[in-house]
Amino acid sequence: MGITDMQEAFYYRECAAAHENSPLGLHYAMFLPTINKQATPEQKKKWLPLAENYKMIGTYAQTELGHGTFIRGLETTATYDPKTKEFILDSPTLTSKKYWPGCLGKTSNHCVVMAQLYTQGKSHGPHMFMVQIRSMEDHSVLPGIEVGVIGNKFGYGTNDNGFLSFDKLRIPRENMLMRYSQVGRIPRENMLMRYSQVSRIPRENMLMRYSQVHEDGTYVKPQNAKLAYGSMVLIRSSIVSDAARGLAQACVISIRYSAVRRQTEAYPGGEEPQILDYQTQQYRLFPLLASAYSLQLAGKYVFNTYLEVNDQIEKGNLESMPELHALSAGLKAFSTYEASAGIEVCRICCGGHGYSQASGLPKIYVDVVPGCTYEGENTVMMLQTARYLMKCYSRAKQGQKLPGFVQYIGQNLNKKSCMSEEVALGCLVMAYEHRAARLVEAAAMRMQSLIQGGKKQHEAWNGSSVQLFWAAKAHCHLFCVKNFVDAIQAKSLSSKTVTVMKSVCQLYGVHGILENLGEFMQDGFFSGEQVGYLQRKMLALFENIRPNAVALVDAFDYPDMVLGSCLGRYDGQVYQALYDYAKSAPMNQTEIHSTYYKHLKPLINPETTSDAMQFAKL
């Protein structure tokens, strides 16, 4: 293929088999990046050529039957044996069996395994290990390993998500991924002195600035244990664009179809209008179109932030890690929630044909919706963002300066909205900042009052977690609105395109307020009159966007082969395509289906059942 950028490669493969989660998806999305980001130079030199040339085909095996969210609770163990300089991998309980990893059941011959590291009788928490699970000669399962598929799922039928367990499997010490992060370059003379005193490890390892288990079992911990979670942050940062892609494609299908579909005479004897002219159809679809644009912009921002921060981390500067974690976790949750709900609305807006696989919509839905669960269950991710926001709130109250996208926290909440009939973009951003700041403060106040009332920290946290979730969601929503507004304002407003996009951006902001009105009005920030401005503006924006609606989805430029939809075809020949799809159905290849003779004929014509049974035995 020759594409070196891994995201580009991901989307290229997506074009070849759209929304068919590849049986090698985890090899590309997590196995290769984990070797790239978590292995030492020596390990990369050994494994990358094999993995990049499909000799090693791997997955990311972390989740277990009993634990997915709580990584520190994982039960798989990796115990170091200094006598043989090996790790012993074991699945001590039923619930410790790895369960869910993609491409695991039948495809992969290796995996990076997250296991609790034990050495010298002490636990050092979750660490990653390279484990071969199948022979590279004949793909047979290696001794000490049980592996298989987990069975049918909600979707993802093209991916052999599997289970895996170890029975005291021994792997070489060199198979622990020993590069978490730069722990700073230890002066060579110190390293020689330091390591030669402790244990004899190969000289080439001496220059490694990585966490180590030395040959005698001494553990050198990394600068930050969470760096082992780096592959998840990478995928979370990628999922935002993926969710945006799914929502955008669903908008293309449903809006193009709504421009073709005519239904119900507008008045007695009148012609049937395009269903896209129904205000209720616009009310359901146009905000989703706006959301698709907003999430695409957010996806670009978060992935670029990932690349920038990851560069810093690899230079030893971990300062922005908490911010990246909060941003990627929150936006991953926000985008997959929005996209999943939006794709379902697009399907429903297409009536009966939306329920057909011919629409392409069910396939998009079952490909996007697991994003609410994998790579960090959404509620848990939102609470991770909330954890960061609480820290920001207390820093703001101590007068500390906050980084860019959280500077709104701790602001004066006594002000009122500047909203007028015009509905200026700046007033929209101010409204979202006020709502998020208020919800962050409310959650912090709730926590404080519970603690003052005698609750322990973890009890106060759980007792405030609904409000913490609201605050994190409002924070992510603000981010998407402000990021969209910044993108519009960065362009000159002279060109028609940007003027149209300003309406789309305005609709995104207005609709978000009207759909969450309680949170914007609870403290009187908006007057009733101002809400009226917003309601009238939304209806006016529907009329404003209507003439450009099809152009706005065409602009996503998804080819028919990627959409895979009879409803969203560029040429609009929906009905012929649906009929051709039906005619091509396998069951239509014979006039009478074979099951007639065995199941129906005995009911309809019992007297002639005998010869029917003969036929059925053929």
Ligand SMILES: CCCCC/C=C\C/C=C\C/C=C\C/C=C\C/C=C\CCCCC(=O)SCCNC(=O)CCNC(=O)[C@H](O)C(C)(C)COP(=O)(O)OP(=O)(O)OC[C@H]1O[C@@H](n2cnc3c(N)ncnc32)[C@H](O)[C@@H]1OP(=O)(O)O
């Ligand atoms: C660069 C090239 C691009 C490569 C990409 C190539 C292709 C991909 C391109 C596109 C892909 C697009 C879409 C993807 C398509 C398909 C998807 C493909 C594969 C996905 C399949 C799914 C795979 C999986 O599901 S893997 C398993 C995922 N599992 C999880 O995510 C588990 C979630 N749980 C956790 O993360 C943690 O348990 C936790 C919930 C965070 C809790 O951790 P814990 O240790 O208990 O920490 P605690 O809450 O106590 O907080 C402590 C402290 O740590 C900080 N922290 C936590 N996590 C992180 C982190 N990740 N980074 C930084 N800091 C972190 C936390 O903030 C706390 O800090 P503080 O004390 O508050 O200061």
Ligand SMILES: Cc1cc2nc3c(=O)[nH]c(=O)nc-3n(C[C@H](O)[C@H](O)[C@H](O)COP(=O)(O)OP(=O)(O)OC[C@H]3O[C@@H](n4cnc5c(N)ncnc54)[C@H](O)[C@@H]3O)c2cc1C
């Ligand atoms: C299609 C798909 C592909 C996957 N691929 C992989 C893979 O390749 N590799 C891999 O390792 N894993 C994979 N997974 C597993 C996935 O990462 C986990 O399912 C996910 O991390 C959620 O963990 P869980 O299933 O244990 O859910 P749980 O954590 O049990 O969540 C269940 C409920 O409990 C709630 N909950 C849990 N903890 C908390 C908390 N602290 N506070 C509040 N509420 C909480 C959650 O919000 C949720 O509502 C995949 C899953 C799917 C669906």
